[in-house]
Amino acid sequence: MKIALIAHDKKKQDMIDLSIRYKDVLAKHELCATGTTGTLVMGETGLKITRMKSGPLGGDQQIGSMIADNVLDLVIFLRDPLTAQPHEPDVSALLRLCDVQNIPLATNVKSANIILDALSNGAFTK
Numbered sequence: 001m002k003i004a005l006i007a008h009d010k011k012k013q014d015m016i017d018l019s020i021r022y023k024d025v026l027a028k029h030e031l032c033a034t035g036t037t038g039t040l041v042m043g044e045t046g047l048k049i050t051r052m053k054s055g056p057l058g059g060d061q062q063i064g065s066m067i068a069d070n071v072l073d074l075v076i077f078l079r080d081p082l083t084a085q086p087h088e089p090d091v092s093a094l095l096r097l098c099d100v101q102n103i104p105l106a107t108n109v110k111s112a113n114i115i116l117d118a119l120s121n122g123a124f125t126k
Contacts, residue, residue, distance in 0.1 A: 001029045001030070001073040001074060001119070001125075001126060002029065002030045002032070002066075002071060002072050003026065003029050003030070003031050003032075003072070003073065003074045003075075003076065004031075004032050004033065004063045004066070004075045004077075005019070005031060005032070005034075005037055005038065005041060005049070005076050006034050006037055006059075006060065006063065006075070006077040006094075007034075007077070007078040008055075008078065008080035008083065009080065009083075010080040010083060011078035011079065011080050012036070012040055012078075014078050014109050015037055015040070015041060015078050016041055016045075018076070018078075018109060018113070019044065019045050019047065020044060020045055022116045022120070023045050024120075025116055025119055025120040026045075026116075027047055029119075030050075031047060031048065031049045031050065032049060032050040032051070032052060032063065032066070033049050033050075033051055033052065034051070034052050034053070034054055034055045034059035034060065035051050035052060035053050035055075035059055036054055038050075038051035038052070039051065055087055055090070055091075056085075056086055056087045056090075060087060060090040060091060060093075060094050061090050061093075061094075063075070063094060064090070064093055064097050067094065067097040067098060067103055068097055068101065070101060072103055074103065074104050074105075074106075074115065074119075075094075075098055075104070075105045075106070076105075076106045076112045076115070076116075077094070077095075077106070077107055078107070078109065079091070079107050079108070095107075
């Protein structure tokens with residue numbers, strides 16, 4: 001399964017903690033991430049992650065393109081809904097693409113926990 005990891009600045013530590021908790025599950029899959037998120041998660045977990053550009057520099061659009069091309073199977077995007085994002089149109093487009101392509105999307109830690117638990121126990125497959 002190909003999984004994208006994205007986290008807004010105030011959610012990066014949450015993504016690191018989530019990745020540490022589910023390291024064994026994530027290690028069984030092909031991972032990609034926006035630039036800074038990928039660097040931080042790799043540094044803390046040792047997971048192999050293909051890094052895109054930083055979100056505001058086009059990384060969200062790169063991942064959006066992968067969704068549109070039906071390359072991704074799951075997106076974990078820990079969003080900060082309380083902070084204005086300069087690239088909000090890219091974020092909205094990415095979320096819309098997940099809905100259009102029927103790609104599972106976790107936008108907070110609890111929804112990510114549910115999906116990753118299901119992935120780990122075989123209840124969620126392609």
